[in-house]
Amino acid sequence: RKEVEQDPGPFNVPEGATVAFNCTYSNSASQSFFWYRQDCRKEPKLLMSVYSSGNEDGRFTAQLNRASQYISLLIRDSKLSDSATYLCVVNTNGQNFVFGPGTRLSVLP
Amino acid sequence: DAGITQSPRHKVTETGTPVTLRCHQTENHRYMYWYRQDPGHGLRLIHYSYGVKDTDKGEVSDGYSVSRSKTEDFLLTLESATSSQTSVYFCAISEQTNTGELFFGEGSRLTVL
Numbered sequence A: 001r002k003e004v005e006q007d008p009g010p011f012n013v014p015e016g017a018t019v020a021f022n023c024t025y026s027n028s029a030s031q032s033f034f035w036y037r038q039d040c041r042k043e044p045k046l047l048m049s050v051y052s053s054g055n056e057d058g059r060f061t062a063q064l065n066r067a068s069q070y071i072s073l074l075i076r077d078s079k080l081s082d083s084a085t086y087l088c089v090v091n092t093n094g095q096n097f098v099f100g101p102g103t104r105l106s107v108l109p
Numbered sequence B: 001d002a003g004i005t006q007s008p009r010h011k012v013t014e015t016g017t018p019v020t021l022r023c024h025q026t027e028n029h030r031y032m033y034w035y036r037q038d039p040g041h042g043l044r045l046i047h048y049s050y051g052v053k054d055t056d057k058g059e060v061s062d063g064y065s066v067s068r069s070k071t072e073d074f075l076l077t078l079e080s081a082t083s084s085q086t087s088v089y090f091c092a093i094s095e096q097t098n099t100g101e102l103f104f105g106e107g108s109r110l111t112v113l
Helices: none
Strands: A004-006 A011-014 A019-025 A032-038 A044-050 A055-057 A060-065 A070-075 A084-091 A097-099 A103-108 B004-007 B010-013 B019-025 B031-038 B042-051 B054-057 B064-070 B073-078 B087-094 B108-112
Touching: A004 A084, A011 A019, A019 A084, A019 A103, A032 A060, A032 A070, A044 A055, A044 A060, A070 A084, A097 B042, B004 B087, B010 B019, B019 B031, B019 B087, B019 B108, B031 B064, B031 B073, B042 B064, B042 B073, B054 B064, B073 B087
Parallel strands: A011 A103, B010 B108
Antiparallel strands: A004 A019, A019 A070, A032 A044, A032 A084, A055 A060, A060 A070, A084 A097, A084 A103, B004 B019, B019 B073, B031 B042, B031 B087, B042 B054, B064 B073, B087 B108
């Protein structure tokens, strides 16, 4: 079993739609959690951290369920510019970041 | 954007030849990482460094070695390249691991024929 797993996608949604991505991790000792965004043929960039109480940044909401070892990302009112691959990232030992395989999102006009 | 550059950005080589990829940072960050990215696998850690001359293996370290003789440079060497090492290689830097903010270079696309 992979250490971090994500919905395989791709997700094709119309502009204005709400879309949710799911991620699960296998190591219960994982300490911190993040969502990264990667545009086609570009480097990944941090989108947001994920806190135990859940957190929101504009149209983006991240949730963490430590008991179920589950992380989610919700995007409301999708824009064309949201089209990208979304990577779930888990930090277990303080130094090593483990990336999920990513979920590709295409927002259609 | 963080000052991090990778070289070369593109390279085509033949099986059995040595290859060195260079990552250079101007941020004075402590941690440096080498990842490879392949379809279906996402980013996988090859090696990382937590200081000058301090390195450790990642998930897919076989066939790779690294060196960090200066804070700003982290070299990845393929001693004898194989076709399975055809990939996109990303270098990343971080100052504090608990913030989760890795800054990535633009990637180096390596093709081994």
